[in-house]
Amino acid sequence: MSAGTRPAPALDQRPATPPGRATPFGRALHALSLGVTLGGFAGMLADPRAWYVLAFVAGCVLWTLLLLVRVLGAVRSSLPADGPGGAGELLLARVESIRRTGLEINDQPQCDLVLVVAPDHEPAYATTSRAVLDVVTLASFQPGSVVVVARPDPALPDVTPVLHPPAPLTAAARAEARLEPGTGAVPALDRVPVRVPVRVPAAGFRRPTAGSLLTGLALAAAGGVAVLLPTLLA
Incomplete structure (x- = not known):
């Protein structure tokens, strides 16, 4: 199953301005x-x-x-969400690739993750998420891993890894990781469209x-x- 657990905001409700994007x-x-x-x-x-x-x-x-x-x-x-509170809609995503950007914050590397995200009531898609990851958790973000991500705004593809998701979602992610890509809730990369993230990167501002x-x-x-x-x- 897909793993969204939080309702999307009403269509007439204006989403909050994401951190790092000036009003x-x-x-x-x-x-x-x-x-x-x-x-x-x-x-x-x-x-x-x-x-x-x-x-x-x-x-x-x-x-x-x-x-x-x-x-x-x-x-x-660019920091991973520490928990579900206020993080937005929680979803399962499979890591397709991980690459360091070269930037480190407090000795923790900033990485670009290529993810296949599987929302509840809409088609899955691939996107890139830039996050500062603790070196201790890097093994959990290797290609083929299934992680829980937060999507603050359902109208945008941007997602952020969640460090401490609820236990049911953690169990769902582990079960999904044991399946072959495309046989579970998260489709294979070559079967989903690519959506470019619009969130401001940590190293600068939107053009x-x-x-x-x-x-x-x-x-x-x-x-x-x-x-x-x-x-x-x-």
Whole structure:
């Protein structure tokens, strides 16, 4: 059997923003703080007064703090879920391949896992999950292993390994691993479509769209102009 144990959110319920992905407000604030920083720096060069020094320091500090929050959120999104609480829909997935990315966090390797995921009431699919794995658990993620994963948003293919799944799911994963690929709940890799994950990788951020880039530039320009108003109106 497939192993989803948590109901999907209603179609009219907006899913929570995944960790590491900035909200529209966060992106706007980040762009504005960059504009304030650049405006303060330009103002100090042209007219070194206390207002411009304050704007530069405040904008630089805020921009740096927002960047750190986004980086930490992105790193957190690559960590395996510690348990079922709040993790989302729990599913069985078979590991097809595992590859280290070269990044290590606290001496634990970050790995890319190619998984075949078997949801309850929809077709199975293959996807890639990037996670920081404890070296002690690497043997559990070798090709052919069946693991429990969490899918926070049923509309997206993104999944995260679960470190301590409920006992019934652990038993189901072990039983599935004893079967030949394609004979149980998890189909063979060559019989499922590939769905590209959209979650932000831990090492960076999602590539901006043309619209978000233009909006960010406009907000940054507005912040810079607002800071320079005393000199522009003089």
